Amino acid sequence: MLTVEHLTKTFPGGKGIFDVSFSVKQGEVFGFLGPNGAGKSTTIRHIMGFMKPDQGVVKIGGLDTWKEQGKVQSMVGYLPGEIAFFDGMTGKSFLDFMAKMQGVKEPSKRNHLIELLQFDVDTPIRKMSKGMKQKVGIVAAFMHEPAVIILDEPTSGLDPLMQKVFIEIVLAEKARGTTFLMSSHSFPEIERTCDRAAIIKDGRIIAVKNIHELQSMQRKLFEVTFGDVSEMRAFINTSGLQVEPVAQDSGSGPRVRVAVQGNYDRFVSETAKYRVSNIDISTQNLEDIFMNYYDREGTA
Numbered sequence: 001m002l003t004v005e006h007l008t009k010t011f012p013g014g015k016g017i018f019d020v021s022f023s024v025k026q027g028e029v030f031g032f033l034g035p036n037g038a039g040k041s042t043t044i045r046h047i048m049g050f051m052k053p054d055q056g057v058v059k060i061g062g063l064d065t066w067k068e069q070g071k072v073q074s075m076v077g078y079l080p081g082e083i084a085f086f087d088g089m090t091g092k093s094f095l096d097f098m099a100k101m102q103g104v105k106e107p108s109k110r111n112h113l114i115e116l117l118q119f120d121v122d123t124p125i126r127k128m129s130k131g132m133k134q135k136v137g138i139v140a141a142f143m144h145e146p147a148v149i150i151l152d153e154p155t156s157g158l159d160p161l162m163q164k165v166f167i168e169i170v171l172a173e174k175a176r177g178t179t180f181l182m183s184s185h186s187f188p189e190i191e192r193t194c195d196r197a198a199i200i201k202d203g204r205i206i207a208v209k210n211i212h213e214l215q216s217m218q219r220k221l222f223e224v225t226f227g228d229v230s231e232m233r234a235f236i237n238t239s240g241l242q243v244e245p246v247a248q249d250s251g252s253g254p255r256v257r258v259a260v261q262g263n264y265d266r267f268v269s270e271t272a273k274y275r276v277s278n279i280d281i282s283t284q285n286l287e288d289i290f291m292n293y294y295d296r297e298g299t300a
């Protein structure tokens, strides 16, 4: 539904995006992650056909988004990182204006979204908080029921309750077959909504990950405290598990960290052979996995 092929744009000074390629299938929610200045918004502006690439092409539904901008935009909903509103407009007059541009005649979807997001459409936009403006932008991006929705940091400015509402709106649209590309700094949001996510750094894609696979691969980390050092050593040498010793705090007994993925039988039977005084359990979360990519140099 959406393909980005070898997209390159170099800004004066050498920044930009370089050979960015990925594709998003119909009905897929695709996350776009990366540190500040990595190139997310620049990529999104090219996807929307607002910028001419130096090299490469973006296609939505088979149409070149730069060359056939007009046609493409009628099938796309877009929430920019920073929305430019006209002076003197209320939420209602802005949405009326957008509805006219989008050719929306039936207001039921718009009214439903306003009800879910809970804001007063009659407030002048200049008096709205950042979160309220964001809500107006979300309604504008979704109300014409486009086939593809492109969202640049959609929940920035939204409170936690509204972030949850937003996730529910995305999941409902996804169930109808809408295709999404969504840049975000929020790992829980990506985890709840996305099928796959790309990580961009210094203008280059360094990884594309399947979120469902990552979730099924998540490891549990057990910190096991033994009765004495000889027992801990025996466990390290004979258990056959992935074990590493943990530096000992004053007062705590000899400890190891055991990483287990999926099958806990061996962990249970091996630890049962010793006097164990404590076990702490933690789950490696997606944020840990992604942060690893944020820090790491190189390509996937």
Ligand SMILES: Nc1ncnc2c1ncn2[C@@H]1O[C@H](COP(=O)(O)OP(=O)(O)OP(=O)(O)O)[C@@H](O)[C@H]1O
Binding pocket: 011, 012, 015, 016, 034, 035, 036, 037, 038, 039, 040, 041, 042, 043, 081
């Ligand atoms: N029009 C422009 N002219 C020159 N440099 C630009 C222009 N637009 C973006 N850049 C630079 O390109 C890089 C990528 O910027 P971009 O806004 O795409 O990042 P981002 O990933 O969206 O960041 P953030 O998470 O902070 O929103 C940055 O170094 C930015 O300063």
